[in-house]
Amino acid sequence: MSATILVTGADLAPQALALLADFKIVYAGPAPAEQDLVALCRAHDPVAIIVRYGMVGAAVMDAAPALKVISKHGSGSDTIDKQAAQARGIAVVAAVGANAPAVAEQALALLLACAKSVVALDARMHAGHWDKATHKSLELRGRSIGVVGLGAIGQRFALLAAALGMRVLGFDPHAGALPACVQRVSLETLWRTSDAISLHCPLTDDNRGLLNARTLAQCKRGVLLINTARGGLIDEAALLAAVRSGQVGMAGLDSFALEPMAAGHPFQGEKNFILSPHIGGVTDTAYVSMGVGAARNLLAVLDGRVAAP
Incomplete structure (x- = not known):
């Protein structure tokens, strides 16, 4: 059975999905609340989360015992509780520069x-x-x-x-x-x-x-x-x-x-x-670059090329 990756959004670039073809992808929708993410983590126990929208804190992490890496779809990782992730041995990576x-x-x-x-x-x-x-x-x-x-x-x-x-x-x-x-x-x-x-x-x-x-x-x-x-x-x-x-x-x-x-x-x-509604990084090209960057970053952690904290 394929391991699961949770995307806190409604979609991911086809180029990113191609890199993640060996995984089951679960989408949280365009505006996920914390309780939505907790429920999805409990149901699917993802090994990785790609963060597009919403906050990922300790409650979400604790609902996913298999979680190894949280990968930001973009450069700003302030929507991820990095201290909570470090305390649980979960890597946090970001697609710096992609947008x-x-x-x-x-x-x-x-x-x-x-x-x-x-x-x-x-x-x-x-x-x-x-x-x-x-x-x-x-x-x-x-x-x-x-x-x-x-x-x-x-x-x-x-x-x-x-x-x-x-x-x-x-x-x-x-x-x-x-x-x-x-x-x-x-x-x-x-x-x-x-x-x-x-x-x-x-x-x-x-x-x-x-x-x-x-x-x-x-x-x-x-x-x-x-x-x-x-x-x-x-x-x-x-x-x-x-x-x-x-x-x-x-x-x-x-x-x-x-x-x-x-x-x-x-x-x-x-x-x-x-x-403008926080769309600076939302272009056709950046959408692909951020998705591919997020996918490559999480694969690097799961493959052992980047160590978890």
Whole structure:
């Protein structure tokens, strides 16, 4: 009887499924709750879980005695309780870099949409207005972009921003060699001197609420803020106040503290927010790359090429 792999989603790329042909694949659906995952683990006792959506914590792990590896369909593994996994000898792996081009492009799209008033002008045009005589957008060439987090995504975004003629300031205490276009600075310098800021760091206990009332007040007035990383990096109430006061000129966000965003969220209807539903890494190419990366990573653990903790 084939061993089981549980996918916390409704599908997986055919190229990934081909790599996992020797396993039984069980799907949890597009929005699995913890109790759903626990029930599926009890019913199927998977040897591996591919995490697309939902949280995988101790209760899910304890419901699957055969579990050897949890593989993230993407790079951010904050939805997995890594301490609980380590305590149980379960490996946690991630497809780091698989969606880097897609997320970097989404960050650039949000930056351009904020600087060029794309959404507002589109709405005005559809309403029959022609604002050529009264509108001025922001030219990014020559302005400073602060990039927080310089992994695969942050570095790729830095190169895109540099191609626009922007001065790239970067902060990442863990990064090694960087592209020549990136000037390393302290976080305090980045807040103080950037005309726009883009977040590309993983969410940890140490940086939760990294952008808050205090740090937002240190930024240039009218700064553009882009977040395609994790919503927990931002104190959302503080950001709302900063946008309403003009301290933050525009915010382009692809991730939020609680997802999916519920109806009535205070960002909804605010004219200086451009929002997308955490789809930065959701492209045709990234879907395949993340699926294949997740499959290869879990096979490496199950085959003994990567050791469990």
